[in-house]
Amino acid sequence: MAKGWTVAVVSALVGAGMAAGVVGWFRWRRQPTTPSQQLSTGPASPQPTPVRSGGQGRGVTGATPMVNREQAAIVLIQNLYQALSAKNWAEAAKAYTPAMQAQFDPTFFAQFTRVTVYDLRLMEQTPDRLELIGRNTYFYLDGTTQEEERSYTVVWQDGRPLIADSRFLRVLKPRS
Numbered sequence: 001m002a003k004g005w006t007v008a009v010v011s012a013l014v015g016a017g018m019a020a021g022v023v024g025w026f027r028w029r030r031q032p033t034t035p036s037q038q039l040s041t042g043p044a045s046p047q048p049t050p051v052r053s054g055g056q057g058r059g060v061t062g063a064t065p066m067v068n069r070e071q072a073a074i075v076l077i078q079n080l081y082q083a084l085s086a087k088n089w090a091e092a093a094k095a096y097t098p099a100m101q102a103q104f105d106p107t108f109f110a111q112f113t114r115v116t117v118y119d120l121r122l123m124e125q126t127p128d129r130l131e132l133i134g135r136n137t138y139f140y141l142d143g144t145t146q147e148e149e150r151s152y153t154v155v156w157q158d159g160r161p162l163i164a165d166s167r168f169l170r171v172l173k174p175r176s
Helices: 002-028 066-085 089-093
Strands: 112-126 129-140 145-157 160-173
Touching: 066 089, 066 112, 066 129, 066 145, 066 160, 112 145, 129 160
Parallel strands: none
Antiparallel strands: 112 129, 129 145, 145 160
16 A cells, blocks of 8 residues: 555656646746746745645645645656756646646747756645745856746646746846
């Protein structure tokens, strides 16, 4: 029984990661061409206080502890950026909700040799969504980089996490 649960969790995390990549990619492509303007669909909200996941609560299905949902969301976002860096647009689009997929435009990411995400932290969680903040580094073709902070809203659809929104928050290190 434990082995089946482990396989199910790992499979869910891998699928979530792929889906996140695609959604983010579509969303960023519909925005202006500078990283700080990508997915900036409105003013940045005030910085929320981080939430400790500690396993409290249950997910939407009642079977997945919140801490596992947090881990699944993080893997989803990390896999998105791996797909974007690999220029695997179809895989990246799978990370997003259908609404976000409709906004995904790969040409934005073609201007980078690589895009990374790190320091993902849970800021808020409810039974139907998680809000995370992470740091991104954009590696331009000319060798310059820019570091930014972004927010991510992850929801569960059909039992798997998908990115429903992502917003630019601030530039941490201007392009240099």
